[in-house]
Amino acid sequence: MQKTIIWLRNDLRLKDNPALYEAAEHGIVIPVYIFDNKTQNDWKLGGASKWWLHHSLVSLAKDFKKFGINLIIRSGNPKEILGKLLIESVADAIFWNRCYEPDSIKRDTDIKKSLEESGIKVKSFNASLLFEPWEIKNQQGNNYKVFTPFWKHCLSLPQQSEPLSEPKFKPTDIALKSDNIESLQLLPKNPDWSGGLAEKWQPGEAGAILLLNHFLDNSINNYSNGRDIPALGSTSTLSPHLHFGEISPRQIWHAVNFHAEINSSPKERHNLQKFMAEIGWREFSYNLLYYYPDFATQPFNKKFAYFPWLEDAENLRLWQQGKTGYPIVDAGMRQLWHTGYMHNRVRMIVASFLTKHLMIHWHEGAKWFWDTLVDADLASNSAGWQWVAGCGADAAPYFRIFNPVLQGKKFDPDGEYVRKWVPELANIDRKYIHSPWESPKIIRNYPSPIVDHAYARDRAMQAYNAIK
DNA sequence: TTTTGAGTTGTTCGA
């Protein structure tokens, strides 16, 4: 009987896991997670992501345990560890699901080559994207640079196949040494800032499926409008689960289509399409990162290499801490700090504020998000920041500079979101919730705006004009 | 090859 090592990465689930499924069909599986925060070149896991990973691994180990299978945990260089594991387990094959970040592609290509040279069977699968980036090309044979035609093309392709069920595992008595998940030291201590994260999230496959069902039952019917109102919580918040592969986009695709079959009013279909387009943006981001391997650091629009970004450590710190004096910006930054998450609409507002009002490089914002977001994802994070900064693919026109007061009034009219995350403003009059400096009453402990909107807007426009 | 239509998420100004 074939013995296969399953090298798990961002595919921490049992259902719809192609590498695991195929290996289990043919014999015994040995699931392995290798934590590598040294040899990986850059973009080492941020604090919030580490917290998530810890709990996701605990959950996955428990799920395997139900079938009498041990999830093997190791720490170090994947190439060396896989080599050792092959010897210890006398396995015939190694399967994995593909990663798409440039460094990961390089690493996996190298490992695959050397394993094959030693006669080991290696097979990789697609578990985290609906469409392989190299398969999506326009009629000229190039990658798409505009979202709408990209997504139209994707939707014109044959239907997604059905998600795979949980594998039927064959009994195994293989006993390999495994590290404790605790020994990876993924959890924060001194101080432990993770209380807010634990309140909000349930990492792991079960939590992901619960959340998808909750979203389809409760929120999707108002998605198109509701997704812009941060106080409503109408977005799916599936992003961290998707990032770690606790659920697959294919499972989401099918769940959404099933939902569409039983609720097919035009309005509901519109909401479902809007939601699937967000999954489409994730695909688009992965395409960009695939075709432009330096997308995480280099502006897609090369003109922006000459943009006069300002270095301002103090303003950067105030932005990070949620002390800019603009309530909607500060609420977002504090939601992020507290929960490891920020509502999509507010991400745009705070990113616009950093890059346009403060004219601080989008790299700084991307780095902060990378460390603090539980859904930190190289493709989506880079694409999002480039888009807001104006240098990305299909980006916002440069003169589109969000007015944080208007955005607040429009999308948080009662200030419910602001009051929740900025307690200093909890009792301020509705009229002044987004511009507390206009309030006749004295507001304690809340800063004045660190920059004047009209001045900052004008300054940003001049800077953009300079690189045209 | 040339042409044509279109492009996630806005703001400001002035009537």
Next chain:
DNA sequence: GTCGAACAACTCAAA
């Protein structure tokens, strides 16, 4: 208070 136009001009995708 509401509404439409201006904001610039470019690149992409497909016919």
